[in-house]
Amino acid sequence: MPAFNVITVGGTIDKVYFDAASQFEIGDPQIHRVLAGAGVVDFVVTPLMRKDSLQMDDTDREAVRQAVLASACDRVLVTHGTDTMALTARHLGDVGARTVVFTGAMQPARFLETDAIFNIGFALGTLMSAAPGVYLTMNGRVFDPHKVRKNRDQGRFEDAG
Amino acid sequence: MPAFNVITVGGTIDKVYFDAASQFEIGDPQIHRVLAGAGVVDFVVTPLMRKDSLQMDDTDREAVRQAVLASACDRVLVTHGTDTMALTARHLGDVGARTVVFTGAMQPARFLETDAIFNIGFALGTLMSAAPGVYLTMNGRVFDPHKVRKNRDQGRFEDAG
Amino acid sequence: MPAFNVITVGGTIDKVYFDAASQFEIGDPQIHRVLAGAGVVDFVVTPLMRKDSLQMDDTDREAVRQAVLASACDRVLVTHGTDTMALTARHLGDVGARTVVFTGAMQPARFLETDAIFNIGFALGTLMSAAPGVYLTMNGRVFDPHKVRKNRDQGRFEDAG
Amino acid sequence: MPAFNVITVGGTIDKVYFDAASQFEIGDPQIHRVLAGAGVVDFVVTPLMRKDSLQMDDTDREAVRQAVLASACDRVLVTHGTDTMALTARHLGDVGARTVVFTGAMQPARFLETDAIFNIGFALGTLMSAAPGVYLTMNGRVFDPHKVRKNRDQGRFEDAG
Numbered sequence: 001m002p003a004f005n006v007i008t009v010g011g012t013i014d015k016v017y018f019d020a021a022s023q024f025e026i027g028d029p030q031i032h033r034v035l036a037g038a039g040v041v042d043f044v045v046t047p048l049m050r051k052d053s054l055q056m057d058d059t060d061r062e063a064v065r066q067a068v069l070a071s072a073c074d075r076v077l078v079t080h081g082t083d084t085m086a087l088t089a090r091h092l093g094d095v096g097a098r099t100v101v102f103t104g105a106m107q108p109a110r111f112l113e114t115d116a117i118f119n120i121g122f123a124l125g126t127l128m129s130a131a132p133g134v135y136l137t138m139n140g141r142v143f144d145p146h147k148v149r150k151n152r153d154q155g156r157f158e159d160a161g
Numbered sequence: 162m163p164a165f166n167v168i169t170v171g172g173t174i175d176k177v178y179f180d181a182a183s184q185f186e187i188g189d190p191q192i193h194r195v196l197a198g199a200g201v202v203d204f205v206v207t208p209l210m211r212k213d214s215l216q217m218d219d220t221d222r223e224a225v226r227q228a229v230l231a232s233a234c235d236r237v238l239v240t241h242g243t244d245t246m247a248l249t250a251r252h253l254g255d256v257g258a259r260t261v262v263f264t265g266a267m268q269p270a271r272f273l274e275t276d277a278i279f280n281i282g283f284a285l286g287t288l289m290s291a292a293p294g295v296y297l298t299m300n301g302r303v304f305d306p307h308k309v310r311k312n313r314d315q316g317r318f319e320d321a322g
Numbered sequence: 323m324p325a326f327n328v329i330t331v332g333g334t335i336d337k338v339y340f341d342a343a344s345q346f347e348i349g350d351p352q353i354h355r356v357l358a359g360a361g362v363v364d365f366v367v368t369p370l371m372r373k374d375s376l377q378m379d380d381t382d383r384e385a386v387r388q389a390v391l392a393s394a395c396d397r398v399l400v401t402h403g404t405d406t407m408a409l410t411a412r413h414l415g416d417v418g419a420r421t422v423v424f425t426g427a428m429q430p431a432r433f434l435e436t437d438a439i440f441n442i443g444f445a446l447g448t449l450m451s452a453a454p455g456v457y458l459t460m461n462g463r464v465f466d467p468h469k470v471r472k473n474r475d476q477g478r479f480e481d482a483g
Numbered sequence: 484m485p486a487f488n489v490i491t492v493g494g495t496i497d498k499v500y501f502d503a504a505s506q507f508e509i510g511d512p513q514i515h516r517v518l519a520g521a522g523v524v525d526f527v528v529t530p531l532m533r534k535d536s537l538q539m540d541d542t543d544r545e546a547v548r549q550a551v552l553a554s555a556c557d558r559v560l561v562t563h564g565t566d567t568m569a570l571t572a573r574h575l576g577d578v579g580a581r582t583v584v585f586t587g588a589m590q591p592a593r594f595l596e597t598d599a600i601f602n603i604g605f606a607l608g609t610l611m612s613a614a615p616g617v618y619l620t621m622n623g624r625v626f627d628p629h630k631v632r633k634n635r636d637q638g639r640f641e642d643a644g
Contacts, residue, residue: 003302012339012341015339017334017337017346017429017430017433019334019404019428019429019474019477020474020475020477022374022376022405024339024346034279035279035301037274037275037276037279038276038279038280038283038300038301039267039276039299039300039301039316039317040279040300040301040302041300052344054344082341083344106200106341107339107341108339110433110434110435111339111430111432111433111434112432112433112434112436112595113198113432114198114434115198115199115200117278117279117282118195118196118198118199118201118278118279118281118282119199119282120279120282121278121279121280121281121282121283121284121285121286121301122199122282122283122285122286123282123286124282124283124286124301125282125283125284125285125286125287125288125289125290125298125303126286126287126289126290127286128286128287128301128302128303129286129287129290129291129303130290137286138200139199139200139201139202140196140199140200140201140282140285141164141201141289142286142289142290152341152342153342155200155341155342156200173500173502176500178495178498178507178590178591178594180495180565180589180590180635180638181635181636181638183535183537183566185500185507213505215505243502244505267502268500268502269500269594271594271595271596272500272593272594272595273434273593273594273595273597274593275595313502313503314503316502316503325624356601357601357623359596359597359598359601360598360601360602360605360622360623361589361598361621361622361623361638361639362601362622362623362624363622428522435520436520437520437521437522439600439601439604440517440518440520440521440523440600440601440603440604441521441604442601442604443600443601443602443603443604443605443606443607443608443623444521444604444605444607444608445604445608446604446605446608446623447604447605447606447607447608447609447610447611447612447620447625448608448609448611448612449608450608450609450623450624450625451608451609451612451613451625452612459608460522461521461522461523461524462518462521462522462523462604462607463486463523463611464608464611464612477522478522
């Protein structure tokens with residue numbers, strides 16, 4: 001059993017520019033390049049879907065839940081669009097003995113100035129040390145998915161009710 | 162009290178090229194730029210020294226210990242050269258209720274392809290969730306400083322004794 | 323009189339991701355950052371418009387022509403979207419004693435892997451040494467705007483007609 | 484015959500960090516990566532030597548001259564350390580119908596913030612449009628090798644006597 005499983009769902013973190021179409025789309029998961037760059041081995045990647053999180057519906061969220069529960073690993077990282085990340089994390093419900101961490105990025109991993117690499121690092125650090133449960137990590141903080149919201153104007157995650 | 166304290170000791174992570182001297186030296190700590198890029202706030206940086214870890218002696222290691230024990234924060238990140246990182250971490254001994262994480266980089270943070278940003282992210286994720294104690298994090302793994310060694314030929318950290 | 327004038331028109335080269343709007347738009351011209359990074363001084367930038375080149379019409383092209391003819395510099399660089407770059411360059415007609423070079427990028431300057439920095443360098447090298455006239459430079463080649471086309475499928479410029 | 488020949492001599496532009504040796508050395512020429520990133524084809528690279536320019540002597544300079552004169556291309560780019568770049572360029576003497584451009588970098592091409600990519604672009608733009616002769620290009624300027632000096636304190640090239 002690998003040390004952890006990464007399930008990629010899409011979001012800004014994986015956006016790429018296709019000149020032929022003159023538009024940005026969600027491309028190949030960047031997780032492989034990020035982990036290789038840090039000499040991380042012993043993991044498995046499950047490329048589940050490539051969606052902007054604003055376009056995900058309940059069927060998609062259920063697919064994420066099923067993929068988490070079907071994982072052979074006790075530690076699961078989910079890379080996800082930021083707009084509905086908390087919604088999907090809350091949808092997971094009881095994950096038993098698993099530790100599940102959601103993260104994403106405000107700027108694409110392919111950008112020169114991106115939060116993607118730090119965020120993946122922080123999420124994995126959390127994944128290795130946190131007790132079983134579901135967490136959302138952004139901006140160097142660990143959030144309970146039920147007590148976090150994205151502040152779109154300020155471009156950051158913050159505590160919520 | 163800020164969420165965490167970063168003590169910078171030097172090492173490859175902060176190396177810069179000074180053309181006027183035709184040589185690489187340890188420059189300004191890169192931690193500020195890395196944390197700003199990820200929208201991390203609420204921390205304090207203690208720039209303690211700027212040394213290659215091969216040039217650190219027992220006096221330096223004791224200075225690191227004193228700085229950790231003097232910190233107003235319960236969570237302390239130490240960025241350190243990789244060659245004697247484990248030695249300094251072991252020198253700390255009992256840190257009481259503190260969680261202390263050491264990390265560094267095999268390639269300078271100023272390089273296009275560096276492990277520094279991921280490593281800082283991973284170390285902070287560990288810092289936020291691990292029980293009190295002293296840890297060394299490299300290559301996406303959490304090590305006990307007494308059971309780790311740097312494999313220079315392979316350029317990575319591995320389990321030891 | 324500065325050594326050269328840069329007129330920025332928009333295009334992929336200046337695209338940025340606005341998370342609050344969940345979309346990519348043309349942001350601040352990247353030319354300042356690129357030139358500062360190479361220690362280039364003695365130039366003036368004219369931020370003329372911020373358009374995708376597919377959305378430029380004859381009025382826009384005429385505005386570019388007027389800006390070139392109004393420049394106090396004999397050497398003018400125009401950064402422009404790639405899809406209609408040749409069309410605008412051809413629209414310039416007679417530029418007298420001026421040397422005018424058009425360039426752009428297939429990948430945004432803010433990307434980790436971008437052709438923008440090389441292209442700006444190559445265009446300026448052409449600008450400093452080429453005889454008066456209008457040129458289009460992409461992929462390390464100097465083209466006559468009347469004898470070039472963008473091959474969208476291959477993502478490069480090639481000889482035409 | 485390819486459009487141009489690149490002769491690589493070494494210098495800061497190609498420096499890399501070897502963790503196993505805890506030192507920076509001149510690594511593989513970066514010219515391939517830089518040109519591939521801009522979609523440049525139709526060139527040939529001659530990896531001649533890997534020297535810091537302060538360590539080059541008259542034998543080395545003569546080797547560069549011979550390589551230039553032996554090139555099958557009329558257009559030759561030489562990437563070279565900055566400290567004695569002008570000295571080597573002056574050593575070339577008469578190059579006949581050839582256009583030869585020297586460039587280098589103040590910061591390694593592998594750095595996040597490097598002048599290498601711009602400088603290579605600018606040098607190639609000069610190479611394609613300048614009359615036969617020998618040139619040195621740095622900081623977005625074209626210099627006569629007999630009338631340029633490196634200002635080490637300011638980290639830039641400037642006119643000289």
